[in-house]
Amino acid sequence: MVRIFLFIFVLVVASVVSLAGFRGQKFTGTPLQITPDMKHQPKVITQHGSVFFADNRGDHPMIPGTIPVGYNLPGRYSQSGVNNVNAASTFTGEPTYLDTGVIGDFYGDGIPMEVNAKLLQRGRERYEIFCSVCHDRSGSGNGITKAYGLATVVSLLDDRIKGQPDGQIYATITNGKNTMGAYGPSIAIEDRWAIVAYVRALQKSQSVKTDLLSPELKAQLEKK
């Protein structure tokens, strides 16, 4: 009886050891995989080849004319980007003032790019496309949507908005506020700042002294 037991015992130990092996020992043969599960997947691994593509390469260079999602273009701060829509298509969510309008815990003030006629022109165009339906082309808040029931639109010419730092207006465009939706996903960063600059111009335009106007503008005013 004991002999039979010992025989079976030795047999079991020998088969377990031969099947499971000595764990922790290195060997170079192909491992026996009883349940390979997800070890082998038909996927591309970085720096590896792939039989899926005709050239047997896993990695491929970027397709000309495309931009990967979230990629920062070199030179994105450059002024030339403002009028070059392809170069200005930046929507990244980096924690910089340029991206958020916020410095530390506070809204920052100042427009982080050169404010010139080109930028204001771009800002005007973008403002009239994206904002004027609600805020009106003058900024008064009496856009066409008012007639359709959106009654809470704020006048951008209010002293309260005039007193807000540039970064706060930028952040309102980016994230929206209460009933106003977020425009960050649909307006490029440079264009959002261009709109902020144009909103400032609209605010100033309400209280310009007439002697600051050019002779032509003055003549236009006098005609009215």
Ligand code: HEC
């Ligand atoms: C669909 C209508 C709509 C559009 C388009 C829109 N807004 Fe607004 N906006 C609103 C409403 C409504 C409010 C008031 C939100 C609230 O109740 O505080 C508002 C508020 C604001 C405020 C004041 C935020 C504050 O601190 O009280 C600013 C600044 C502003 N909008 C700027 C813009 C700019 C710039 C654009 C264009 C990029 C724009 N909005 C596009 C509807 C709109």
